Amino acid sequence: MSEGERAEELIDLVENNDLTGIRLWLAEHRPYEIADELSRMDGGEAIIPFRLLDKDRELEVFEELDPGQQQSILLGLRDTAFHEILEEMDPDDRARLIGEAPAKIATRALAGLSPAERRMTAALLGYPEDSVGRYMTPETVILHRDLAVGRALEVVRARGAEAETIYTLPVVSDGRRMVGTVTLGDLVVSDDERLIKDIVDVFAPRVRATEPVEDAARLMQEANLVALAVVDSEERFVGLLTFDDALEVIEAADSEDMALQSGASPVGEHYVSVGVLRLVGARSVWLMLLIVAATLTVNVMQAFESALEAVTALALFVPMLIGTGGNVGAQSATAIVRALAVGEVRVRDLPSVIWKEARVGLLLGLLLAVLALAIGSLLVGVDVAVVVACSVIAVCTWAAVIGSSMPLFARKVGVDPAVVSSPMVTTIVDATGLLIYFSIATVVLGV
């Protein structure tokens, strides 16, 4: 792979201030590759190669950057360049940039726009954050249902250059009332004389502009759509959600789920360009809550302190036992959070999921108990080993039930299931697992 070399090159070139070298490098790379390299620099560095881009590629590169990176680039530009870029951006990308930018940038940006573009942006900004409205493009070619295919094709050829996409063409009746969609492919392979209303797909899925964009993106993925029609509350066509935006939404949602699963808030930016303090901020909240919750484990241990003093060997297996319980719980939680995210499991499956996971946990517990019995017998003796083995069975079953039911309960009460993180499950299983362990020890060993 030449990836490593190339990367070294641009950063080196920028550090050496080798303008000719940078120009050459830029000429040899595609916009998304350039954006990728810029994302790895801080704002001050990134502005140097950005300013050296040809006018027509500047915008393409800019649109590939995250909103955060876009802001720092914008801050480094003079007024003319600043306004030119904003004026040329796709309205949906612009709305998201302005929506997330500090007020100072947002006001300067809106003030510089032409009236038409400002109107379009303001309309998109009227939709809630993370709703379809913020991500859809209003720049489409709309076809009336009474048009003939040949005429429609002429319309597309004449107006297509200004639209963000022409692969999916919304079909409307009077008053922009949504009828369905026609794909450019269908249009191209149909006879000129046919009418749009005869080839329109009236069952094409559509979503409301106020719906969550992640749901819409997953729908596009399931239904294999290049673009999804967006309507207002009166079923009037307002825009299209395109697959590239959907892909970005899904990638961001998955990154977010993964971060949440590990008990961290999503940072939503390129790892390399995020500072240490922001990472600490994103990760510390849950850790602090969890260490406080872990006080429970100290309480449980204290409650059984006399048992611990009588049989010190019991303490030796605490890390192994709670580690194993935590692992089983985290596996269940991860599986269910993912199944919920991609729509394989629904809230009403709760009883069957718990029943399935309980059996999985029990079987895993039995397997692991055999190993625990062997390890325990070898290291300390059979009596403690039996306690450990019995506890492993109980704790694994319990962990699987907790790990699988918590995300489902979260969804049920309207909380993102991904906040049921592995660390949260682990901490709960730790405290309750110790309770199980020492209770079994008290019974079996009589301490």
Added chain:
Amino acid sequence: MSEGERAEELIDLVENNDLTGIRLWLAEHRPYEIADELSRMDGGEAIIPFRLLDKDRELEVFEELDPGQQQSILLGLRDTAFHEILEEMDPDDRARLIGEAPAKIATRALAGLSPAERRMTAALLGYPEDSVGRYMTPETVILHRDLAVGRALEVVRARGAEAETIYTLPVVSDGRRMVGTVTLGDLVVSDDERLIKDIVDVFAPRVRATEPVEDAARLMQEANLVALAVVDSEERFVGLLTFDDALEVIEAADSEDMALQSGASPVGEHYVSVGVLRLVGARSVWLMLLIVAATLTVNVMQAFESALEAVTALALFVPMLIGTGGNVGAQSATAIVRALAVGEVRVRDLPSVIWKEARVGLLLGLLLAVLALAIGSLLVGVDVAVVVACSVIAVCTWAAVIGSSMPLFARKVGVDPAVVSSPMVTTIVDATGLLIYFSIATVVLGV
């Protein structure tokens, strides 16, 4: 949402054998919705509604199913229906189905194909599993670079119906030598007289058919491509990878990464239709390895048994301490695994990543140590609390370094970074963290 109600309906209808009801339900739903419901039933149940589908929708529904589900449907069909479906499938979907099916189904399937379709399938099956070749479609409309736009549009209109996609049109010179691509959009908005070679994008990315399909799919996502051209080792065009297949590949890869991150093998199928034993199989391997590795924690505890006997209070904080260390390590590992997967971090970033994570870990440790000191002082006394607090700082720093460097080392030696699961990091941090804890205790308390 009507999702819940609808789901109950179809399953109920099938259970009551209400054929009229099933027919009505099918007529009211789209192929991907039908496929989604079928995925939630077992093979025997799913065949009933499947057989009631109209001939022309049968195929659409079938192509939306996972290969495993496709197999069980095929087994329930009579020979004519079996062969009709296979003959009509897209060649890439068919190749994947046959490639994953047991030999008995595969042979029966290949034998029934027409010579042309069999040739296409055999060619795709010649590529390694998980390579681009298995996922690309050979059914495209190829344009010669010397064609005029008007003529090219006629070609597309005449032959488009048989192609899987016409949004991206490969442009070749003599001998199918890849020149670049033209999008249908560009073609439609260009003047009839222009030549393809004047509008072709010669910089359009292309990949080799033997490359891993996940890399190609991520490239499509980065470059916002509806389809990606695939070439052989001599730069001849062989097929297109389309965005719907790319989306599926990315979703599957992300699901796989999430499963691996929790220490489970990916199951690669609908959660609801996977049996208990398969789940146990997928999760048990790592759990068994990890419980054996956890023997180390017992060893460490044993080595410091005299200290434990002298100050029983030390044992009380073991779960809290190793839990916190594990959480910090898992956060770092998850962040780096994801950053590697989406290309934000590369192997050569190893030193800067470790340096960043060490600082993050240290700061998190300092924050958490304050809480640990307070909790410890309240529950047992200042001396043990000081030991716990110092250990928290050291363990968090260490955990962040371990958690972040392990995925990078894995990638460096060619192993999927996602196998560096949170449970693996946790187990390592458990054993080493205890060593740190008891060493500090020995020094501070003099036990």
